[in-house]
Amino acid sequence: MAKKFIPLLLTCSFLFASCGARERWQTSTLLVFDTLCEIKVFCGSSTFRAAQEEVEGIFSEIESLFLPEAEDYASPMVLELYTKALQVYHDSDGCFDITVGPLSRLWGFLSKSYHIPSSGQIESTLKIIGMEKLKVENGTLILLPGMKLDWGAIAKGFAIDLASQALIEMGITSGFLNAGGDLYCWGKNPDNQDWNIGIKHPRERGYFGILSISQLGAATTGDYQRYFIRDSIRFHHIFDPRTGYPASGRQSVTVCGPETYLCDALSTALFVATEPEKILKKYPEYGAIIVDSAGNLSFIGKAYPFGPVE
Amino acid sequence: MDRRDFFITMLATPLLTPLILASKKSKNDLELYLIAEEPQKFILTLLEEVQKYSLSDDRKFCFLNPHPQEKALKKTFLERGWAPVEKPVEANLTLCFSHLQDKALPSFTLVKGGKIWDIRTRKLLSLWQEMNRTPDPSSCLTIASFKSRPTDLLVGKYAAIYNHGQRAETLSLGKDLTRSFQTRGGRVTVLVRNGKAWISDSPCRQKICLYSPPVSLAGERIICAPNNFLLTVERHRSVDTVIG
Numbered sequence: 292m293a294k295k296f297i298p299l300l301l302t303c304s305f306l307f308a309s310c311g312a313r314e315r316w317q318t319s320t321l322l323v324f325d326t327l328c329e330i331k332v333f334c335g336s337s338t339f340r341a342a343q344e345e346v347e348g349i350f351s352e353i354e355s356l357f358l359p360e361a362e363d364y365a366s367p368m369v370l371e372l373y374t375k376a377l378q379v380y381h382d383s384d385g386c387f388d389i390t391v392g393p394l395s396r397l398w399g400f401l402s403k404s405y406h407i408p409s410s411g412q413i414e415s416t417l418k419i420i421g422m423e424k425l426k427v428e429n430g431t432l433i434l435l436p437g438m439k440l441d442w443g444a445i446a447k448g449f450a451i452d453l454a455s456q457a458l459i460e461m462g463i464t465s466g467f468l469n470a471g472g473d474l475y476c477w478g479k480n481p482d483n484q485d486w487n488i489g490i491k492h493p494r495e496r497g498y499f500g501i502l503s504i505s506q507l508g509a510a511t512t513g514d515y516q517r518y519f520i521r522d523s524i525r526f527h528h529i530f531d532p533r534t535g536y537p538a539s540g541r542q543s544v545t546v547c548g549p550e551t552y553l554c555d556a557l558s559t560a561l562f563v564a565t566e567p568e569k570i571l572k573k574y575p576e577y578g579a580i581i582v583d584s585a586g587n588l589s590f591i592g593k594a595y596p597f598g599p600v601e
Numbered sequence: 602m603d604r605r606d607f608f609i610t611m612l613a614t615p616l617l618t619p620l621i622l623a624s625k626k627s628k629n630d631l632e633l634y635l636i637a638e639e640p641q642k643f644i645l646t647l648l649e650e651v652q653k654y655s656l657s658d659d660r661k662f663c664f665l666n667p668h669p670q671e672k673a674l675k676k677t678f679l680e681r682g683w684a685p686v687e688k689p690v691e692a693n694l695t696l697c698f699s700h701l702q703d704k705a706l707p708s709f710t711l712v713k714g715g716k717i718w719d720i721r722t723r724k725l726l727s728l729w730q731e732m733n734r735t736p737d738p739s740s741c742l743t744i745a746s747f748k749s750r751p752t753d754l755l756v757g758k759y760a761a762i763y764n765h766g767q768r769a770e771t772l773s774l775g776k777d778l779t780r781s782f783q784t785r786g787g788r789v790t791v792l793v794r795n796g797k798a799w800i801s802d803s804p805c806r807q808k809i810c811l812y813s814p815p816v817s818l819a820g821e822r823i824i825c826a827p828n829n830f831l832l833t834v835e836r837h838r839s840v841d842t843v844i845g
Contacts, residue, residue, distance in 0.1 A: 329842055331841070331842070467841065467842060469842045469843075469844060471844070471845075472844055472845055473844070474842065474844050476841075480841050481841075482767065482768030483767045483768060483769075484768060484770075484771075486841045486842075487838060487839065487840045487841050488840065488841065488842060488843070488844055489840035489842070489843035489844070490843070490844060490845050491843055491844065491845030493845070498840065498843050498845075501838055501840055509844055510844070511844050511845035513845055543845060545844070545845065598838060600837070600838070
């Protein structure tokens with residue numbers, strides 16, 4: 292009998308010792324930027340509560356500064372992101388442009404009352420498009436009358452970068468943050484491997500391929516995210532700032548690289564660009580997976596581990 | 602089974618933990634780990650108890666590798682109306698033999714979705730008592746995997762390798778390769794040829810894993826218990842999250 296009890300006691304003490312602030316995989320979601328942000332991290336429960344608060348705080352700050360109706364042009368964070376956006380604007384020959392706001396409004400994407408504008412309307416709107424029309428004076432961003440900023444192709448990635456950095460600084464060694472199209476992952480997944488990130492199929496359910504990455508960001512821009520159909524033509528929300536019409540030729544562009552805000556901005560730039568390779572040459576640490584309008588895959592820039600799904 | 606007996610059952614589980622973790626990944630609905638020299642004495646009682654819990658009424662079984670009690674087990678199954686099938690995917694019960702490095706007292710553990718299933722019925726209690734009347738330690742582990750749904754007869758695309766309870770690598774079955782893994786007992790070598798995977802070399806004593814036939818269909822697996830090593834065929838690579 293005594294023999295039976297010794298291992299039993301050992302087991303019990305082991306079980307009790309392992310309770311407490313045990314680290315384990317923790318997940319939660321929060322609603323930000325009109326989308327669900329998925330958090331998965333490896334830590335103890337008290338760290339996780341702090342992590343959730345941190346992420347929520349960062350996202351709500353970014354949301355308040357960069358929502359379409361926001362007009363705080365003097366905040367240091369706005370000026371910081373403006374500088375980052377201006378760099379991508381120059382490097383992409385204007386394919387990425389945060390001044391496309393009036394186009395989104397003209398086509399009804401802000402009010403969700405979609406319509407196709409006349410060519411005259413588009414032409415006059417184009418006069419207030421272009422980041423060279425913006426100025427910074429006395430620590431504030433100056434817009435021409437009628438101009439409107441659309442941070443939608445960079446702010447979410449920027450928020451993901453800030454939030455994941457904060458979690459890493461809290462000592463969380465593994466995890467990911469995924470706000471729909473924008474993601475950052477670090478450390479190892481629960482299988483002790485690089486993270487396997489499925490990329491949504493632009494026309495079907497499920498994903499068309501898997502990126503296996505860590506310590507990297509990724510972002511997808513697709514014509515399926517916001518669009519309306521008239522006379523069987525798809526009009527989506529990714530505008531070519533040079534023509535004023537939705538960019539054509541691609542269904543989705545996914546960019547992978549060290550910083551999520553750049554993945555975010557570059558995925559839009561490459562979606563619009565006629566020669567995307569030229570842009571990526573300026574970003575040697577970034578790679579892209581492009582699905583063209585016929586559904587064909589192509590890869591440009593730095594190659595990251597990718598496996599297609601049949 | 603009373604609480605204490607259940608705890609004693611748990612004592613056997615550290616041996617099984619890596620296998621249980623791996624079973625969480627597989628889509629098998631239920632797994633039975635039975636440590637006994639003569640599993641045929643207990644397996645049907647266990648099985649019938651388990652079948653009360655809405656498992657399939659289909660009665661097809663298949664051995665995944667040679668079992669020292671294969672003849673006796675087959676006889677027991679046939680007597681109760683079970684039919685043997687050739688392909689593991691056609692069976693709703695697959696039996697796999699493993700040789701434990703250290704002997705353990707006869708016991709059984711039911712695992713559902715990666716967690717130990719605590720069912721206590723009168724029948725299981727008397728079975729438990731019967732097992733403990735002959736408490737000679739055994740190194741014979743029989744793993745019975747049940748499926749409530751028939752598995753599609755699908756060719757797998759990947760061989761997932763679990764070493765010491767953790768996923769070590771995902772090998773594509775699409776290209777021929779040879780890969781060695783440093784396990785707790787030494788190097789285990791996996792070969793992939795023409796869409797099939799098998800263990801070609803292992804330092805374990807009994808070499809059970811070497812006799813397991815090559816696997817290629819989703820759900821099939823090869824286990825090397827002494828080395829805490831598992832190879833399982835998957836149809837899809839799993840993802841952690843999706844963007845876009």
